[in-house]
Amino acid sequence: MLNAPDKRLAMQAYEQILGLIQSGQAKPGELVNERRLAETLNMSRTPVRDALLMLEGEGLLLRQGGRGLQVRQMRxxxxxxxxxxxxxxxxxxxxxxxxxxxxxxxxxxxxxxxxxxxxxxxxxxxxxxxxxxxxxxxxxxxxxxxxxxxxxxxxxxxxxxxxxxxxxxxxxxxxxxxxxxxxxxxxxxxxxxxxxxxxxxxxxxxxxxxxxxxxxx
Known part of the structure; x- marks a missing residue:
């Protein structure tokens, strides 16, 4: 379980990544690069990884085997x-x-x-x-x-x-x-x-x- 500071950072990463998806900056079908996202958000990879897991749980990101996570293309x-x-x-x-x-x-x-x-x-x-x-x-x-x-x-x-x-x-x-x-x-x-x-x-x-x-x- 995440402690309070880690959870806060993960939620900050979540909100920022969600914003990228909703604004279209992260396009449907695009693969998500955890390292690049961490650099863009100026965060360590741990809260970014936690945020990506939350977005995957909500169905906004889809796991593509060894290729990683992909922004969901809504039909x-x-x-x-x-x-x-x-x-x-x-x-x-x-x-x-x-x-x-x-x-x-x-x-x-x-x-x-x-x-x-x-x-x-x-x-x-x-x-x-x-x-x-x-x-x-x-x-x-x-x-x-x-x-x-x-x-x-x-x-x-x-x-x-x-x-x-x-x-x-x-x-x-x-x-x-x-x-x-x-x-x-x-x-x-x-x-x-x-x-x-x-x-x-x-x-x-x-x-x-x-x-x-x-x-x-």
Missing amino acids: IEDYMDALQIRMLLEPAVARMAAGRVAPEVTRRLHDQLHALLAQKDSGPADRAVVREIDEALHGTLSEAAGNPQLSQIIGMLRRQTQMFDLRSMPERLADTCREHLDIVTAIEAGDGAAAASAMAAHLGRVRDSIINRLARR
Whole structure:
């Protein structure tokens, strides 16, 4: 078992490597080089190795025999399976979180979402900012639900769906912001039924958008 300092370093390495994967700097199908990663992150190889094992456990990295670990290439079937599970779990989480999020947190989410909507006609939004707000909203609800195991499962599923190539759909930005605002408003009002309904509608529209895009190919 890792002691506290080792665990902290491993988590730092995990977050940084996860960021490389989610941003596309570590590309799907690419082999991961532990030594090079350690040099890039300015860390020893031990926390990097521990972080890679965690990412492998979450299914974001796949072991390729003696070749080492490879960034997982998400297939549409993998994405839709993960999204289907999210559609089962996240409305329940939204219901549980209703009325349990601090007012300053919901206020900040409101402000961030309105700011994104206000600048949608000024050009493409910064994907890192969009992803950060999206993660803050879904992560906040998972934590507020008060079930750490459920939160961990949803976090893993979200990381898997974020790896899919179609995760960036600029035409969905305004709709996503409005759908998120509906969720936040219901959470703020303590209306569990409305929060669950808004979350289900949001994930359903994400699914439908992806299906429509694939149908146009």
